[in-house]
Structure formats: structure tokens, C-alpha cells
Amino acid sequence: MSRYLVSVLLFFVLPAAPQDSVSKQASPAPDAVRGKELYVKYTCYACHGFDGHGGAGARLVPMKMLLPVFTAYIRSPRQMPAYRAKVISDAQLGDIWAYIKSIPESPAPQKIPLLKELSQ
Amino acid sequence: MPKSKSSSVGRRGFLKGAAASAASLVVKPESVKAQQVAQRGSNSSAAIPSDAALERDLGGREGPPPSQVIEHPGSDFMVDVLKTLKIDYLGSNPGSTFESLHESLINYGNNTMPEFLTCCHEESAVAMAHGYYKIEGKPMMALLHGTVGLQHAAMAIYNAYADRVPIYMIAGNHMDASIRRPGVEWYHSAQDLALLVRDYVKWDDQPASLQHFADSAVRAYKVAMTPPMGPVLLIAHHEIQSRPNTETNLRIPKLTPTAPPQGDAAAVEEAAEWLVNAERPLIVAQRTARTPNGVKLLVELAETLQAPVENQERMNFPSHHPLAGTGGPGYQPDVTLCLEVNDVSGTARAARARAARVISVSSLDLFIKSNVQDFGRYADVDLDIGADAEATLPALIEAAKKLITPDRKRAMEARGAKLAEAHRQVRVQRVEQASYGWDSSPISLARLCGELWPLIRNEDWSLVSWQGFINSWPDRLWKFDKHYQYIGGQGAGGMGYGAPAAVGAALANRKYGRLSINIQTDGDLNYAPGVLWTAAHHRIPLLTIMHNNRGYHMEVMFVEQQASLHNRGAERAHIGTKLWDPNIDYAKMAQAYGMHGEGPISDPNDLVPALKRGIEIVKRGEPAMIDVVTQPR
Numbered sequence: 194m195s196r197y198l199v200s201v202l203l204f205f206v207l208p209a210a211p212q213d214s215v216s217k218q219a220s221p222a223p224d225a226v227r228g229k230e231l232y233v234k235y236t237c238y239a240c241h242g243f244d245g246h247g248g249a250g251a252r253l254v255p256m257k258m259l260l261p262v263f264t265a266y267i268r269s270p271r272q273m274p275a276y277r278a279k280v281i282s283d284a285q286l287g288d289i290w291a292y293i294k295s296i297p298e299s300p301a302p303q304k305i306p307l308l309k310e311l312s313q
Numbered sequence: 314m315p316k317s318k319s320s321s322v323g324r325r326g327f328l329k330g331a332a333a334s335a336a337s338l339v340v341k342p343e344s345v346k347a348q349q350v351a352q353r354g355s356n357s358s359a360a361i362p363s364d365a366a367l368e369r370d371l372g373g374r375e376g377p378p379p380s381q382v383i384e385h386p387g388s389d390f391m392v393d394v395l396k397t398l399k400i401d402y403l404g405s406n407p408g409s410t411f412e413s414l415h416e417s418l419i420n421y422g423n424n425t426m427p428e429f430l431t432c433c434h435e436e437s438a439v440a441m442a443h444g445y446y447k448i449e450g451k452p453m454m455a456l457l458h459g460t461v462g463l464q465h466a467a468m469a470i471y472n473a474y475a476d477r478v479p480i481y482m483i484a485g486n487h488m489d490a491s492i493r494r495p496g497v498e499w500y501h502s503a504q505d506l507a508l509l510v511r512d513y514v515k516w517d518d519q520p521a522s523l524q525h526f527a528d529s530a531v532r533a534y535k536v537a538m539t540p541p542m543g544p545v546l547l548i549a550h551h552e553i554q555s556r557p558n559t560e561t562n563l564r565i566p567k568l569t570p571t572a573p574p575q576g577d578a579a580a581v582e583e584a585a586e587w588l589v590n591a592e593r594p595l596i597v598a599q600r601t602a603r604t605p606n607g608v609k610l611l612v613e614l615a616e617t618l619q620a621p622v623e624n625q626e627r628m629n630f631p632s633h634h635p636l637a638g639t640g641g642p643g644y645q646p647d648v649t650l651c652l653e654v655n656d657v658s659g660t661a662r663a664a665r666a667r668a669a670r671v672i673s674v675s676s677l678d679l680f681i682k683s684n685v686q687d688f689g690r691y692a693d694v695d696l697d698i699g700a701d702a703e704a705t706l707p708a709l710i711e712a713a714k715k716l717i718t719p720d721r722k723r724a725m726e727a728r729g730a731k732l733a734e735a736h737r738q739v740r741v742q743r744v745e746q747a748s749y750g751w752d753s754s755p756i757s758l759a760r761l762c763g764e765l766w767p768l769i770r771n772e773d774w775s776l777v778s779w780q781g782f783i784n785s786w787p788d789r790l791w792k793f794d795k796h797y798q799y800i801g802g803q804g805a806g807g808m809g810y811g812a813p814a815a816v817g818a819a820l821a822n823r824k825y826g827r828l829s830i831n832i833q834t835d836g837d838l839n840y841a842p843g844v845l846w847t848a849a850h851h852r853i854p855l856l857t858i859m860h861n862n863r864g865y866h867m868e869v870m871f872v873e874q875q876a877s878l879h880n881r882g883a884e885r886a887h888i889g890t891k892l893w894d895p896n897i898d899y900a901k902m903a904q905a906y907g908m909h910g911e912g913p914i915s916d917p918n919d920l921v922p923a924l925k926r927g928i929e930i931v932k933r934g935e936p937a938m939i940d941v942v943t944q945p946r
Contacts, residue, residue, distance in 0.1 A: 236886045236887065238945060239866065243753065246749040246753055247749050249870060274873055274878070276877060276883075277880060279880060280877075280883075299749045300752065305751055307767065308751075311766075311790060312741055
């Protein structure tokens with residue numbers, strides 16, 4: 194089952210997620226610059242790479258989750274450590290999400306001559 | 314007792330004079346007076362060591378009387394014995410407990426067979442021997458200094474033990490307490506020195522005579538090289554080394570290698586029957602191929618059965634062979650053959666859950682110790698053959714071939730075609746995965762390994778570092794088909810193995826003119842970086858490419874996980890795990906140890922030119938280091 198599919202299922206399965214997963218309070222708009230700082234501060238890079246392209250953990254770019262799904266997943270993940278609202282607020286997760294959304298995708302292997310050759 | 318007023322310069326006098334001279338070189342003019350006072354023996358705090366301090370440092374040692382000559386020390390005979398074992402190299406950090414043997418090796422033995430390699434740490438000496446064996450297939454020696462040197466070496470010995478690698482070790486000791494001099498000779502001696510590491514050496518002895526040494530030296534080699542292989546330790550007492558050899562009729566016994574044990578014929582036939590009749594067999598190979606022939610045999614078995622081979626640890630099976638892999642998605646083996654797999658319990662548990670069967674062929678059942686728990690959980694396999702896997706493969710192949718009917722052959726060929734397609738798809742996926750973060754800075758490990766491959770693929774290359782911390786990108790992108798192209802990992806997971814094992818493996822590769830590549834983790838290098846000097850000093854060609862993620866990355870993730878479990882934030886996970894502030898300058902470190910060093914390289918566009926420069930230097934016969942700042946994993 195792909196991570197994307199899991200995320201989609203979570204989106205439908207978790208409408209009644211814990212209160213801390215979707216803040217009722219008005220939050221500032223997600224900010225990618227703040228998100229980058231938080232991404233490093235909370236050591237997301239350790240598993241996902243400094244720019245979200247993966248490593249020991251999953252590849253985050255391109256970010257295909259909607260923000261509520263992303264937030265719900267971080268609160269109750271399948272594999273990675275969970276981060277609850279006490280640790281990272283919904284607003285902070287929004288910033289991190291915005292940062293990941295802002296990261297350019299990797300070039301396709303067919304556009305990298307070395308990898309194109311290796312794939313043949 | 315009053316101190317001697319003799320004008321003769323003994324060892325203490327020589328050192329004291331040297332210390333005074335050294336102090337005079339750095340002393341400032343205004344302190345000359347103080348120095349003069351010190352030289353008159355006052356209680357000044359000048360840099361000249363006191364008699365008491367010298368007593369402590371030297372342990373009360375005086376050199377032998379100048380008139381004494383020992384024409385034939387016992388250590389000369391020890392060298393005669395060692396030469397019969399044809400050990401090419403020994404790694405050592407010098408120590409007084411083996412001073413007589415040291416001198417005999419370099420003068421009487423002419424510093425050949427074995428050649429003395431200067432190491433800056435005993436852990437480096439043993440880990441070098443670990444890497445050396447994995448290429449050369451024969452042991453290297455490590456010469457260790459009493460209690461202190463042996464304890465420095467302990468971690469590397471444990472790695473070798475867990476990795477079933479033979480290392481030939483000799484440690485000095487002052488056994489006779491009645492002639493030990495006060496001080497260090499006591500600190501460096503033990504009643505039972507080998508006890509310090511006995512839990513993880515295969516065999517040890519402390520010979521009480523030269524004949525005893527000869528017998529045990531040959532036995533030690535034989536034991537080390539009999540599967541399951543392992544490190545062995547001889548204690549060479551200082552007094553036996555240094556006394557005149559007055560023993561008559563000394564004899565050096567003949568070394569007769571023990572043939573590795575082959576599996577019981579009936580059990581092998583049963584295994585063959587299960588495998589031939591399996592619908593989805595799987596072969597798991599861990600420490601299987603002891604020799605290049607082991608790779609050939611494993612290929613023959615896989616092709617005979619048309620079974621996929623999951624390669625773990627060392628180079629056992631060619632990475633591009635259509636049968637390399639686990640069979641692809643959905644391939645649930647009904648019979649799994651584990652060949653020298655250390656811990657089969659997980660495989661056995663999974664097999665039990667789906668009523669599948671597991672066969673284990675392993676020499677580990679033939680030798681086990683109690684204290685250290687490297688043997689893993691008890692595995693209730695279905696057929697357990699206590700034997701050396703490589704030695705058993707010919708009989709297993711032959712038995713399988715006899716059992717294959719035309720119907721089974723057709724079924725196997727159909728399976729083989731599916732497996733080849735699954736293998737092809739996995740390879741395509743891997744190349745696609747390599748593109749993720751291709752332009753990232755810090756540089757992705759996929760890009761590092763990917764860019765390196767075209768530069769080495771037409772060379773006779775050898776990867777002398779473990780792939781576990783680099784996401785196995787070489788295995789995913791490079792084409793491995795020779796036994797010496799990959800040496801595997803530490804054995805017991807002890808850090809500090811990587812750099813010295815790479816140097817040892819490169820030493821073994823040197824005489825074949827191979828290009829040795831070490832993708833070196835930063836945390837590992839910092840245990841004992843002095844091995845870089847050993848590589849430079851002994852002209853060992855080795856390209857070290859730093860996987861510089863500036864931390865003990867695995868532990869960052871562990872601390873993060875614990876923070877999550879404790880419902881606390883991970884923002885302090887860097888404490889105790891990161892190697893930054895200041896960043897370590899590995900290029901300067903390499904230069905300081907006498908080799909080419911450049912970097913840090915963070916821009917992927919700078920990578921290939923630097924790698925090319927490094928390769929050119931290594932091809933000239935020197936070590937070189939390229940510091941690459943990398944993504945964490």
C-alpha cells in the first residue's frame with residue numbers, strides 16, 4: 194500500500210481526529226520560511242533529508258497530502274515517531290507543510306544522463 | 314639507597330638529559346635563571362622531570378648492563394616460527410612488553426614475512442587485519458602491548474569474532490612477578506592476560522617455553538582458519554622473548570590446514586529434495602562465500618534451482634545476476650535456504666506463520682560461547698546442517714541436479730523468467746530512486762555513489778567500506794561481480810572499524826593494483842583517525858570519500874524516537890549526537906596525516922572533478938581523501 198494511499202485513507206478515516214490535530218483557533222497562514230527553520234529545529238531532516246527528498250525515512254517531495262491529512266498523519270503516524278500538539282503546534286506543522294510544498298521536485302531520471310544510461 | 318653518582322649515561326640519565334634539553338629549547342630568556350636553578354636540583358617547578366616522576370614513567374627500569382649481549386634471544390626463534398606461517402604483515406602500536414620480539418622481527422627477521430606496519434592505536438591494528446583478511450583470505454597479525462594494548466584492541470577483536478574473521482594476535486606480558494620492575498611492568502601485566510578478551514577470541518594460550526610457543530603458534534593459525542573462523546591470541550611472555558635461547562632440539566611443527574566441515578550426506582540430500590520441489594525457494598547468503606569460488610558455487614546453485622538469492626553482508630552473489638534479489642513483490646518463499654546466516658530466527662518465525670520451511674547450513678552451530686550474545690535468538694528451523702556452507706555447496710548442487718525431473722526443470726525455467734523480470738523492475742526502481750534529491754546540497758548519497766560509478770567501472774575496483782550507512786547505494790547502482798569488490802561490515806556493529814578495515818583491505822588490494830574505495834562515515838573515522846597516517850606512511854593507495862553528515866546520524870534518529878515516545882520535542886536531539894560547532898575539517902586532517910585532502914564539497918557540481926583528482930592520486934600509489942558534505946542518510 195503506497196504512502197499516498199495511506200494518506201488518502203487517513204484523510205477519510207480521521208475526520209474525528211483528536212482536538213489537537215486540527216486547531217479550532219485561527220492560525221496565521223502557513224509560512225514556508227518559518228517552516229524551514231522548524232524543519233531543521235525539529236530534526237525532520239534526520240530521516241527525510243535536508244530538503245525532503247528522503248533518506249532513512251520517506252520522501253516528502255512532492256508533498257501530496259493536504260494540510261489536514263499531513264497534520265493528522267504527524268499526530269498518529271504508521272511508522273515515524275508521533276509528534277503531538279504539546280510538542281509541535283498545528284500552526285507549526287502548517288509552516289513545515291508549507292516549506293515542504295515549496296521544495297522543487299527532483300529531475301526525472303530520464304533527464305539525468307547518468308541515470309538514463311544506468312536505467313538502460 | 315643513594316642514587317648513583319656515576320657519570321655513565323643509563324636510560325634514566327639519557328631521558329632526563331633529553332628532557333632538560335627539550336625544556337631549554339622552549340624556555341624564555343627570563344626563565345633561564347629558574348632553569349639553572351632547576352638544573353642544580355632545587356625544588357623548582359621547571360619542566361625537568363623529578364627523579365620520582367621518572368621513576369613513575371619508567372617504572373624503575375634501567376637498561377641492561379652495557380656489557381651484556383644476548384646473541385640468540387628467544388624472540389629470534391619466535392620469528393623463525395612466525396615465518397613458517399607466511400604471514401605478510403603485522404600491525405602494531407609499539408610496547409615494551411614485546412620489545413624483544415619487536416627487535417627480532419625487524420632485524421633478525423629483516424622486517425619481512427611479516428612486515429611491521431606502524432599503527433597509532435591497537436584497535437586500528439586489529440581492524441586493519443580484519444579488512445585485510447576479507448580481501449586476501451589469509452590472516453594478518455596484530456602485535457599488542459600487555460594489558461593496555463590488549464584492552465585498546467578489544468573492540469576490534471570483538472568485531473572480528475562476530476564477523477568470523479581470523480586474526481593472528483600476539484600480546485606481550487611480564488609473567489614472572491619476581492623479576493618485574495616496579496611501576497609500569499606491573500600495570501602492563503596480568504596473571505591471565507587473555508582473560509580480558511577470552512569471551513570473543515576463538516582460542517588463546519600463554520606458552521611457558523619456546524617449544525610450547527612453536528606448538529601453540531602453529532595451532533593458533535590452524536584454529537583461526539578452521540570454520541567458523543575467528544581471532545586467536547598468543548601471549549608471549551617478556552622473559553621468554555628476551556632470555557637467551559638455550560633450549561635444545563626445538564622443532565617447529567608443520568602446519569596442516571583443517572579441511573572445512575562438509576554437511577552430512579543424508580541431510581544434504583534432504584535439503585536438495587526440499588529445494589528442488591519447492592515452488593518458491595529463496596536462498597539467503599550472509600557470510601557464505603569465504604573465497605571467490607564460493608561466489609561461483611552460489612551462482613551455480615541458484616541457477617540450478619532458479620531460486621533468487623538475497624545477498625547480505627559480504628559479496629556472495631553478483632548484483633546484476635537476474636536471480637539477485639528476494640524474488641520481487643509477493644514472492645513468499647515456501648523453502649528458504651540460509652547459508653551462514655548468523656540469526657535465522659526472524660526467517661524461521663515468518664516461515665512458521667505460513668507453514669513454510671527453513672534450512673540452515675552454518676558452521677556457527679559447531680562453535681558457540683556463552684557470555685557475549687552475538688549468536689542471536691534460538692531459531693527453530695526445519696533442517697539444520699552444522700557445516701561450512703561453502704564446503705557443502707558442491708554436494709548440495711550435485712544432489713539437486715540429480716533430483717531435477719523434466720517437469721521440475723520446466724517449472725524452474727518458468728519461475729526463472731519471472732524472477733529475472735522482477736529483478737529488472739527492481740533495478741529500474743532503484744535508478745528512479747537515485748534521482749530523488751539529485752541536485753540537493755548537502756549532496757545526496759545516491760548522487761555521490763552514482764557520480765563515482767562511471768569513474769571507476771573500467772578500473773579494477775574494490776569497495777572496502779560497509780554500505781549500511783549509505784543506504785546501499787553502491788549495491789543499487791554499481792555492478793558487483795567479483796568476490797573482492799565488497800568486504801561487508803563490522804561484524805558486531807562496533808564503530809571505529811570502518812577506516813582501519815578499509816586501510817587493511819586496501820593493503821591487501823595493493824599488490825593486485827586494485828583501486829580501493831572507502832566511503833567513510835565521519836563518526837567512525839573520529840575513533841582513531843591516526844590510521845590515515847599509517848596509510849600515508851606505508852604508501853597504501855586508498856581513496857577515502859567522506860560521508861560527512863556531521864554527526865552520529867543513527868543516534869539522532871534514536872533520540873528523536875525516544876523524544877516522541879516520551880511526548881517531548883526533538884529539538885534537542887542534536888545534543889550528544891552531532892559533530893558540528895566547529896565542523897571538522899577532514900581535508901586538513903588528511904593533509905596533517907600526510908595525504909592529499911580536499912573539501913568540504915557541498916555543491917554536487919564540484920563532486921566529479923574532485924573525485925577524478927583523488928582517483929588519479931590513488932592510481933599513483935598514494936592515499937587521498939575527498940571530504941563530501943552529505944545528506945544524513
